[in-house]
Amino acid sequence: MKSGQTNIDPEWAWSAYQPEQPEDWTQRQVAHFYxxxxxxxxxxxxxxxxxxxxxxxxxxxxxxxxxxPQVEKVSASLARSVLATADAKNLPAWWTHRLLNTSVPLLEKMTLFWHGHFATGAEKVKDAQLMFDQNQILREHALGNFGSLVHAISQDPAMLIYLDSASNRKVHPNENFAREIMELFVLGEGNYSEKDIRELARCFTGWEIRRDQFYFNRFQHDFDEKIIFNDTGTFTGEQGVDLVLKQPAGAEFIVGKLMQFFIADEGLQHPELIQPLASQFRDSGLETGALLETMLSSNLFYSDYAMGRKIRSPVDFAIGLLNSFEGTTNLLELNRGLDELGQRLFYPPNVKGWEGGRNWINSSTLLARANLMQSLLVRDETRFGGGSLSQYCKTHGVTSLQEAVDWFVEILLAVPLSEPKHSELVQRCEHGSGSFENNLRRGLGLIVSLPEYQLA
Known part of the structure; x- marks a missing residue:
């Protein structure tokens, strides 16, 4: 196999997955999807x-x-309470509540993707309302048109503050946003020149924030001629964004990032696999929803190239466990744990966001993951379906520790558990001292501490 090539047939990869027999469509595949x-x-x-x-x-x-409507009503009430404190540090608890209760999980997953892509940190922005407003922008456009999202985020006050572009003067254009919109947001590294950055920065002069709103100060805008990607004109900021969006490299860049996010952390970033979806993305006018429909119903998505080929992010690790069994817990405690694991919502580490993949896992974070689950599972306030874990199991016909281990493994693990490991889990649960409830929680804690649970 030549370098940069793959033996995966692109036509097969992006064709819709169609199980040959009804029994070929299994719970494992549905769990993979969710x-x-x-x-x-x-x-x-x-x-x-x-x-x-x-x-x-x-x-x-x-x-x-x-x-x-029910989730939106509760979420809005919690948001008002959080914003009344004017402290952005309370925003993660609001969002995790939404993640645990949403009726539109893909919309929230894409909002999280864009949060990492257009990374903006509350540590610098500080204003809770501005960070909340940006989150709403990401959600509004999450499954819509990518170009519309880029335009919206380009004039978002939180983004302008984060990239030091809140007061952009024609005598000294700030190049931060111009560089990041090309390198990190739309095109990817190497698909622009330093001159393109300097010229694009001139387009954004006069962009300011007044009373926490975007404001165009025409007296500070550079109306002179500019040359960007060999196009010449007296471009405005909006026209500058359009020039970036029409560059062919953008479709490949975004498709590659979405493949990494949804299909596999490594091994599939090959031009011949990316190109068909990039062409579709361009031809659709950069419609994210249509692109994802192809990607998330494809042969490749349900293949061994994808299943179990991602490392769970801290949010996927913790929220995934709770959602699997309709769990609720202390959200402040949960978010303290997520912070220790390296994913504090609204506080990405830098403008590149969270790197993900293998970066999520090391000896320290593995221990922190086990400790977080242990701390949540021993708390009485952690409930499952509104009651105890034993009650929840019994409502689903699970009445013994053997059955519980089987059920937990079936629902939680993306990769098969070896028979010796499975037997050891059952033995450790059955030989534990304590009530049925405590042994169940202990067994659940053991399962989510396994290397196999770290894979999604």
């Missing part, structure tokens, strides 16, 4: 998913862009 396209699924969601085709499952999630 781990990637949301934050895992409870038993009822898994059973419901089995009644749909892979294409129908993807299409419904992509078309479902309106949060349920």
């Amino acid at each position: 781990r990637r396209c949301g934050f895992a699924a409870n038993p009822e969601m898994l059973q419901s998913g089995l009644q749909k085709s892979p294409l129908q499952l993807a299409s419904e999630q992509i078309s479902n862009r309106q949060e349920s």
Whole structure:
């Protein structure tokens, strides 16, 4: 196999997955879909998913862009309480509550993707309302048109503050945003020149923030001629963004990042695999939803190239466990744990966001993951379906520790557990002292500490 090539046939890869027999469409595959396209699924969601085709499952999630009125009402109430404190440090608890209760998991998953892509940190911005407003922008455009999202984020006050572009003067254009919109947001490194950055920065002169709103100060805008990507004109900031968006490299860059986010951390970033979806993305006018429908219902998505080929982010690790069994817990405690694991929502480490993949895992974070789960599972306030874990198990016909281990493993793990490991888990649970409830929680803690649970 030549360097930079893969033996995966692109036509096969992006064709819709169609199980040959009904029994070929399994709970493991539905669970895979919800781990990637949301934050895992409870038993009822898994059973419901089995009644749909892979294409129908993807299409419904992509078309479902309106949060349920009940969730929206509670979320809005919590947001008002958080924003009343004027402390951005309270925002992560608000968002994790939404992640645990959302009726539109793919919309929230894509909001999280864009949060890492257009990384903006509350540590620098500080203003809770501005960070909240940006989160709403990401959600509004999460499954829509990528160009519209880039335009919206380009004039977002939180972004302008984060990239030091809140007061851009024609005598000294700030190049930070011009550089990042090309390198990190749209085109990827190497697909522009330093001259393009300098000229694009001139387009954004006069962009300011007044009373926490975007404001165009025409007296500080450079109206002179500019040359960007060999195009010449007296371009405005909006026209400058359009010039970046029309560059061919952008489609490949975004498709590659989405493949890494949804399909596999490593091994699939090959031009011949990216190109067909990039062409589709360009031809659609950069419509994210249509792109994802192809990607998330494809042969490649449900293949061994994808299943178990991602390392769970801290959010996927913790929220995924709770969502699998309709769990609730102390959100402040949960977010303190996520911070220790390296993923504090609204506080990405830098403008590049979270690197993900293998960077999530080391000896320190593995221990922190086990400790977080242990601390949550021993708390009485951590509930499952509104009650105890033993009650929740019994409502699903699980009445013994042997059955519980089997059930937990089936729902939680993306990769098969070896028979020796499975038997050892059962023995450790059955030989534990304490009540049935405590042994169940202990067993669940052991499972989520396994290397196999770190894979999604």
